[in-house]
Amino acid sequence: MTIFCSKKLPKIKSVGDVFKEVRKKNNLTLFQASHLSHIPKKHLISLEKNQFQKLPSAKAHCIAYVRRYAKILKLDEKIITDEFIRQTDLNNYQPIHPHSGLKIRPLNSIILWTKRLAIGALSIVFFSYIGWQINGIMRPPTLIIFTPNEGYVTKQLSATIQGQTDAEISLTINGQKIRVNDKGQFEVEISLSKGVNTITISATKKHGKTSTLTRHVVATPTNNQVSYGSQQPN
Template identity: 40%
Template sequence: MSIFCYKKIDAAVRLGEQFCKKREELKLTLEEAAEKTRVPLKYLAALEKSRFSDLPKTKVHRLAYVKEYATYLNLSPQACVGQFSCEDGLEGSHFIHPLRAIKLFPFLSISTALRTTILTLLVIFFASYLVWQVRRVLEPPRLAVYAPIEGHVLNQTRTAIVGETEKETHLTINGQDVMVTEDGKFDATIDLTVGVNTITIEAVKKHGKTTTLTRHVVVKQTAGIDEVSLR
């Protein structure tokens, strides 16, 4: 009595690849295999290429071809039929075997504790970033006016307004647009009148949040230009 010892299949490799590799090891052509198994050549080619949609539609014929080809190649028919059943229907969904997925994505193979720690740190990082972005949107823009100081007394009818705000902020002084540099600084000269002058500096974010500062300066008499600058 003859005893057959079927070779175990590697579940991490797709069934078609195993069929093709085993046939090449036996130095057989597809034509020879088709003649011996009486399975149409196009179906053997479809099995080796894992193009299961090219196989007959009936389940009985599909499984019979798999079993016949596995037996001919001295592979375990039961194991091949089982793997075929798992892979069949997954052809269009880019099937990745679980064991191969671990090779493709090493993150899945690390310890649970380390994986949990990494995921926790990532969650904290993204949560912190989200909070920071929300605060940037909800908080009014930063605005500082360095000159003139509140209550400054001048002998001139013009003065420079010097300060700093956030970049990409719309700035106005007494309703007039003022250019802000890329680093948020501004420097503008305005006209004054004799007596008490109210200077309103307003910074508006693109989301509508506003910061307003007011300076009161007094002009005693008309003269030239008071140059105010930061030292």
């Protein structure tokens, strides 16, 4: 009768263990090995720790790193590369992009995030437009007087009022309504009385917001001119 004795089989070393062991025997630090092989230190660490999923996603990159590292450690490149391919099963492992350090996300997840970003952008545009419309309604209308300037002195008993406001605005000068063109521009001549004349220009929106400006014009007619007093604009 044959008696079989159990025998403990030696543990098969991984590619990473071989790299680490040989590097240390050659008294090389990871920094020195990275400098000699031109392989980033973080990828050498991943190789030695058998964390192959952290290597670049392209198979060519992985194999190139393994061959280059084997070469500077004076190992058989073909044997090491074949063993690396066998141990890692390159066709099935999930890689991490070398630059981003993030796992590649499924296409559905990318589409979902794209939709969310698009909805967020549209929401921002929509609420910005609503805010702009509300601000336009709530703020008083624009009102600019080009002539006359405040304190204007004239020898005539009339003055021309020129200015700019918003379109579709109700404009009055000293209480009398004045026509405004489709660009918000207006021009009207009013009569003056001798001395200081107060001219009040008001622009009112449909919703009641009003802007008012006042000009004081001094009329100093010659003695032969007749003052008819302050008259309403035509």
